[in-house]
Amino acid sequence: MTTDATTPPTPTPLTPTVPARATPAVVLNGLGKQFPGTSIPAVEDVSLVIAPGETICIVGASGCGKSTVLRMLAGFEQPSWGHARVAGVDVRRPGPDRGVVFQDYGLFPWLSVAENVAYGPRQARLPRAEVRERTARVLASVGLERVSDSFPHQLSGGMQQRVAIARVLANEPAVMLMDEPFGALDALTRTEMQHELQRIQREAGITVLFVTHSIEEAVYLGDRVLVMAGGTAHGTPGHVREVVDIDLGPVRDTSSAAFNALERRIDALVHRGNAREDRAA
Ligand SMILES: Nc1ncnc2c1ncn2[C@@H]1O[C@H](COP(=O)(O)OP(=O)(O)O)[C@@H](O)[C@H]1O
Ligand SMILES: [Mg+2]
Structure with a gap:
């Protein structure tokens, strides 16, 4: 091919003209765990697709497998079923792309x-x-x-x-995994840290998975709340009961009617019985 001064070659575009659909920050797909020497799985069939920058709060009674889900995502435990993916890559071991914050500061x-x-x-x-x-x-x-x-x-x-x-x-990190991080703090400090986390999360655009015992904290911080139920103490594997959208916008008033209605709804989901037959409901 010949070129001359009047017909410059077409430059190759450096970026595709059609943007690829954003890869989810986190994908949990049929994630489950049965610990060696136990008769039923601690966690069964947890599936969730999380967008970049989303905050997911996880609530549920003690022993329903919240920490186990987080630990699999952190790479501290290997799943028995399914997989966890971060930015499109299967989690196999701990890595700096996933920061972990526990209640005891470590x-x-x-x-x-x-x-x-x-x-x-x-x-x-x-x-x-x-x-x-x-x-x-x-x-x-x-x-x-x-x-x-x-x-x-x-x-x-x-x-x-x-x-x-x-x-x-x-x-x-792309993802921050927090297991009851503010559980040991006094009420005032806890509120302050919740504000702080929100600010940091928005500034850095980090995706957050946040386990908490406090339903108020979950409704305050979460874009969605993952309600887990069951647990080996109830003779049933820990599992997802419901994923609740928190459609309250960025500025949340904990005393508003909409906030309180979501708290009551999640509280009822958490405290509904754990009998085996519930799972079909
Ligand atoms: N390393 C382990 N070996 C055996 N059982 C475990 C282990 N870790 C957790 N479990 C069991 O798995 C279940 C879920 O535990 P966990 O994820 O800590 O629940 P949560 O954080 O919701 O309180 C519990 O019955 C717990 O005893
Ligand atoms: Mg726990």
């Missing part, structure tokens, strides 16, 4: 706040300057700059939980 007591936060990026062998920059940015974003040289035992529970969240954020 901080390294021998490291300062800043060193705790820098730990993940260092493990990932990021260049020193980037580790420093990221640590400073994350500490600032969760209001920890002034305690960056303190050690965990010098901080209140709320501040320690902030450090735990900061440590996860420093890895820039």
Whole structure:
């Protein structure tokens, strides 16, 4: 082919003209777990597709398998059935794309706040300057700059939980897995942390799975609430009872009629009996 000055070659487009449909952040597909030496599955057939940036709260009576679902997604437990996928990739082991925050903060007591936060990026062998920059940015974003040289035992529970969240954020995860993270905090600190989490989640666009005992917290934070039921203590595997849409918009008034109606509905779902025959209902 010949070219001349008047007919420049057509440039190859760098981006496709039709955008691909967004990959879901998380896909749970028929996820189930039976622990060795037990007679019935702890969790059975959990399926859910979660969009990027969505917050899913998981509620249900003790022992219905909430933590087990989160642990499979974290890669701490292998599923017996089905699979968990994050950004289109099967979960096989723990990874920095999934940050985990538990009720007990899990901080390294021998490291300062800043060193705790820098730990993940260092493990990932990021260049020193980037580790420093990221640590400073994350500490600032969760209001920890002034305690960056303190050690965990010098901080209140709320501040320690902030450090735990900061440590996860420093890895820039796509998904944050939180198992009753605010359960040990006093009511005031808990409310403050809920606001903080909401802000961080929106700023960073992170997808959040959040297990809680508090139905109010679930309705306050969740775009959807996954209600689980059953559990080996009831002679039935833990399973999804219902997924409730929280169509309240971004600003939520916990004393509004719509908020309270959703709380009552979820409370009734959580406390409905767990007999085997319920499953057909
Ligand atoms: N490692 C394990 N080995 C045996 N059984 C387990 C293990 N982990 C959890 N279970 C059982 O699985 C069920 C679900 O537990 P879990 O996911 O912790 O429930 P939840 O978080 O909803 O309270 C419970 O009956 C629990 O005893
Ligand atoms: Mg649990």
